[in-house]
Amino acid sequence: MKLNDILDALFPAGHTVRVANQVITGVAQTAQGTVAVLGTTDAAAIDHAMALALSGYILDTLEQHPGRPLVFLVDTCGQALSRSQELLCLNGSLAHLAQCVDLARRQGHPSLSLVTANAVSGGFLSFGLMADRCYALADAQVRVMDLKAMARVTKIAHERLLELAISSPIFAPGAENYRRMGGIEAIWERPSAGLLEAALGQGARADERTEDRRIALGAERGGRNLAAAILQTVDSALAAA
Amino acid sequence: MIPSLASRHSWFEATARKRIAGLLDPGSFTEILPPAASTPSPHLAKLDLPGAFDDGIVIGCGQLEKQPIFIAAQEGQFIGGAVGEIHGAKLVGLLKRAVREKPAAVLLLIDSGGVRLHEANAGLIAISEIMRAVLATRAAGVPVLALIGGSCGAFGGMGIVAKLCSAILISEEGRLALSGPEVIETVAGVEEFDSKDRALVWRVTGGKHRYLMGDCAMLVEDDVSAFRAAATAFLADWQEPAPSVGLLRATQRQLENRLTAYGAYRDGLQIWAALGVTNPESVPLLDRDSLVALKEGLPT
Amino acid sequence: MEKLNFQFESVPALPAADPALCGVVGSGNLEILLNAGDAPNLCVVEIKTAARGFADTWQAVIGAFAAAHPAGGTRIAINDMGATPAVVSLRLAQALAEYQGGVQ
Numbered sequence: 094m095k096l097n098d099i100l101d102a103l104f105p106a107g108h109t110v111r112v113a114n115q116v117i118t119g120v121a122q123t124a125q126g127t128v129a130v131l132g133t134t135d136a137a138a139i140d141h142a143m144a145l146a147l148s149g150y151i152l153d154t155l156e157q158h159p160g161r162p163l164v165f166l167v168d169t170c171g172q173a174l175s176r177s178q179e180l181l182c183l184n185g186s187l188a189h190l191a192q193c194v195d196l197a198r199r200q201g202h203p204s205l206s207l208v209t210a211n212a213v214s215g216g217f218l219s220f221g222l223m224a225d226r227c228y229a230l231a232d233a234q235v236r237v238m239d240l241k242a243m244a245r246v247t248k249i250a251h252e253r254l255l256e257l258a259i260s261s262p263i264f265a266p267g268a269e270n271y272r273r274m275g276g277i278e279a280i281w282e283r284p285s286a287g288l289l290e291a292a293l294g295q296g297a298r299a300d301e302r303t304e305d306r307r308i309a310l311g312a313e314r315g316g317r318n319l320a321a322a323i324l325q326t327v328d329s330a331l332a333a334a
Numbered sequence: 335m336i337p338s339l340a341s342r343h344s345w346f347e348a349t350a351r352k353r354i355a356g357l358l359d360p361g362s363f364t365e366i367l368p369p370a371a372s373t374p375s376p377h378l379a380k381l382d383l384p385g386a387f388d389d390g391i392v393i394g395c396g397q398l399e400k401q402p403i404f405i406a407a408q409e410g411q412f413i414g415g416a417v418g419e420i421h422g423a424k425l426v427g428l429l430k431r432a433v434r435e436k437p438a439a440v441l442l443l444i445d446s447g448g449v450r451l452h453e454a455n456a457g458l459i460a461i462s463e464i465m466r467a468v469l470a471t472r473a474a475g476v477p478v479l480a481l482i483g484g485s486c487g488a489f490g491g492m493g494i495v496a497k498l499c500s501a502i503l504i505s506e507e508g509r510l511a512l513s514g515p516e517v518i519e520t521v522a523g524v525e526e527f528d529s530k531d532r533a534l535v536w537r538v539t540g541g542k543h544r545y546l547m548g549d550c551a552m553l554v555e556d557d558v559s560a561f562r563a564a565a566t567a568f569l570a571d572w573q574e575p576a577p578s579v580g581l582l583r584a585t586q587r588q589l590e591n592r593l594t595a596y597g598a599y600r601d602g603l604q605i606w607a608a609l610g611v612t613n614p615e616s617v618p619l620l621d622r623d624s625l626v627a628l629k630e631g632l633p634t
Numbered sequence: 635m636e637k638l639n640f641q642f643e644s645v646p647a648l649p650a651a652d653p654a655l656c657g658v659v660g661s662g663n664l665e666i667l668l669n670a671g672d673a674p675n676l677c678v679v680e681i682k683t684a685a686r687g688f689a690d691t692w693q694a695v696i697g698a699f700a701a702a703h704p705a706g707g708t709r710i711a712i713n714d715m716g717a718t719p720a721v722v723s724l725r726l727a728q729a730l731a732e733y734q735g736g737v738q
Contacts, residue, residue: 141593149586155579174518176527177600180538181592182549184488184512188465188497189585195469196577214449214458215512218491222462237454247451249381263377263419264454276459305466307459308423317456319376320423323367327393327427330366349658369667370653374682374713382635384682384713386659387667411660 094230094284096134099166099209102284104130116146117166124290125162129154132166132206132220139216140173144186147220151193155200162293163197165206165224169216187219194223203302205292207284208233208268208277225302226278228292229268235277236266262316273316275307343558345483346507350392350407353443356558357481357565358396358403365394367424375420377453378413386412389420393428395437399566404432407443410486416450417491422460429467433474439569440471440478442499447514448490461491468498469577477501477574481561482508483554487539489514500574501551503564504541506622510549511539533618537602542617546606546629547592553629555622638681638689642700646674646707647734654733657717657725664714664722666729671709683714695719699726708733 100108100121110119110130115137121130131150137143154161172183197204206221208229214237221227229235237243240258244251258265262273271277281288308324311317343356354363367388374385390412396403406425408415417425425442432440449457468478480499482488487509488496496502496510504510515529515538528534537543545553554564575581596605606614610633620628649670657665664683671678677700681692699705703726710729717725 141589141597145586145590145593148582149590152579152583152586172512174513174521174526176518176538177597179511179513179515179518179527180543180599180602180605181596182497182510182544182547184493184510185497185549186589187512188494189582189589191465191494192469192498192577192585193582195466196579196582199473199577200579215491215494218458218462218465218494222459223465237449237458238451243451243454247381249452253381257380261377261380263456264452270455271459274455274459276455276462305463305470307463308426311459317419317459319419320426320456320460323420323423324427324430327366327424328431351655368653369655369665370669379635379682384635384659384684384715386665386713387655387711409658409660411658411663 094209099284100130103286103289105286114142114146116143118146118150121164123286123293125293128162128164128293129158130164130166132168133216134166134168136168136170136211137216138170138173139187139219140178141181141183141186144190144219148190148193151197155197155202160201163202163204163224164289165204165220167206167208167212167217167221168210169213170211171213172215187215190219191223194220198225198303203293207281208235209284210234213237222276226292226295227276229271229277229280230284231268231280231282233268234266235268235271239266270316273311273314275309275311275314275317344556345505345558345561346485346556348558349411350409350443350445353558354392354396354405354407357441357443357562358398358405359400363394363396363405365392366428367393375418375453377418377456381452383452389418389424390415391421391424393424398562398569401438401569404428404437404440405443408445410445410484413450413452415446415484415486416448417446417457417460418450418453419456419460421450422457422464426460426463426467429464429471432471432476436474436476440476441481441565442478442495443481444488444492444496445484445486446488446492447486448492458491461495464495465498468495472500472574473577475574477569477572479503479565479568481565482510483541483556483561484508487511497549500572501568502544502549503552503554503561503568504544504550505554505556506541507556508541509536509539510544515539534601536618542625543602545625546609553622553626636683636686636689638683638692640679640693640696642677642679642697643675644677644700644706645704647704647730649707650733650735654729656729656732659713659715661715662717662721664712664717664725666725667711668729668733669709669711671707674707677705677708677710679710679712681712681714683712685714685716691719695722696726699723703727703730705730
């Protein structure tokens with residue numbers, strides 16, 4: 094699906110969005126008012142420049158439009174793989190971006206992300222997964238690594254991984270697996286203004302926005318059953334600090 | 335400050351438990367979810383792999399110079415210290431508790447390649463939860479320090495987590511980056527990054543380079559008591575700032591300027607020269623104190 | 635992975651308050667968790683090992699340990715990533731010493 098078609102479907106009331114170096118920045122109109130729209134397109138491999146373009150736009154929004162909701166469109170194949178990028182501590186720029194999304198939350202900007210095509214590892218961690226809630230289109234690819242590469246690295250037979258992937262959401266690629274584990278709030282059949290506005294409305298309550306509920310959600314949905322119990326045990330364990 | 339050779343205990347070679355024992359006040363550590371009360375990851379068992387009782391991370395409370403501290407240590411020897419469901423939840427749980435109980439600091443002894451592929455989805459979501467929990471802890475006024483000097487360094491999502499901490503203390507042996515050199519070599523070719531060229535790997539990801547560039551606050555000898563002294567000294571001078579646009583603006587400017595100045599370089603040697611180091615080739619040979627002196631003498 | 639279970643008669647160990655852990659589940663290494671068991675003259679062992687087909691070796695190594703040390707009244711759980719018999723013997727002795735308060 095083309096970016097402009099996605100934008101038209103999400104924001105029928107209008108959008109002014111610019112794409113430069115695979116980075117999306119702009120604004121759109123919704124029933125809840127103007128929202129900031131930002132993200133990446135064409136399976137961007139996130140590098141310093143892209144991360145800083147996004148973080149800069151978030152900071153601009155925080156300074157100039159207090160409370161304006163942030164809508165992130167996620168299409169990333171992960172992080173840029175290059176020596177010069179690592180030389181300048183790429184994890185640092187991704188952390189900075191994540192910190193900006195987190196600050197927006199603290200300063201009362203509701204945020205949501207929508208995976209439009211691809212969401213992979215570091216690129217996904219730095220903004221998509223940092224939003225209050227993350228959604229995905231039904232045909233989106235969400236993963237750390239495809240199963241063939243995973244088989245190579247872990248030295249576990251590809252057939253065995255395929256077989257286990259049927260019963261367990263724990264390692265195999267797929268938006269639905271992430272939904273079952275609580276990482277993705279819901280899957281949308283297609284980009285829709287109605288779904289977007291409902292999601293933005295859901296983010297109105299401050300405590301629901303600021304509390305990370307993904308572990309509880311994963312347990313409710315039966316996709317991630319151990320983490321909630323561990324959290325509970327750690328919380329109640331006797332230990333004298 | 336530098337202990338004699340006889341009394342040195344290498345951080346690099348120590349296990350997670352030995353690092354904690356040597357870092358905190360003697361006998362002060364109480365483990366949360368100790369091995370005898372834990373079950374190894376059933377996800378690994380399904381893939382026919384033995385797990386570890388602690389799932390590769392030791393968490394608990396203790397004291398550092400009599401100050402109450404929360405601490406987590408990853409075990410790099412166990413599947414590269416990688417984050418799976420239980421491993422991640424233990425760390426998230428500890429950080430959530432820190433928000434409530436407000437210890438003097440949380441120390442993260444990172445030794446990890448990032449997401450555990452055997453539990454890839456759980457690991458990725460867990461790292462995202464850790465990222466948010468680190469920032470929530472800091473926003474509650476509790477500093478979170480990353481200590482890096484193990485064989486697995488801090489890579490992947492744990493590299494991002496490290497950079498979300500209040501500060502990073504790193505040894506020369508420590509490495510900090512996003513993608514491992516092996517991954518870059520596999521995807522982009524050996525001309526891009528020769529992962530067998532250890533000297534190059536260290537010039538790009540190693541502790542000295544990260545310290546010279548200001549990505550890490552302190553460079554520490556590869557010694558458990560040196561890490562203890564460094565963490566104590568750092569915390570004595572540190573007041574956790576409230577998160578603010580002003581602080582992130584300053585970082586934004588710094589990162590933009592740095593990208594403009596050094597974005598085309600591909601080797602630490604080039605950047606060190608640009609930083610004003612007169613003899614960059616000597617940097618890998620310098621001992622810790624000489625390197626710290628060199629950095630302090632650089633033009634700002 | 636292979637799961638093995640053994641039990642050996644052994645002279646009772648000094649009863650200890652806390653379980654002991656030795657070693658790490660890393661390549662060529664193993665972790666041993668030593669807990670108090672039920673029967674005072676039995677050492678009960680449960681092994682999960684990445685290396686298949688070494689049941690006889692395990693039986694011999696742990697049997698020799700149970701014969702040479704007072705390891706009765708213990709329950710030993712092992713997670714192994716291909717440790718050699720020498721490493722296994724060393725870790726068993728360390729775990730027992732720690733369990734009985736012999737080392738810190």
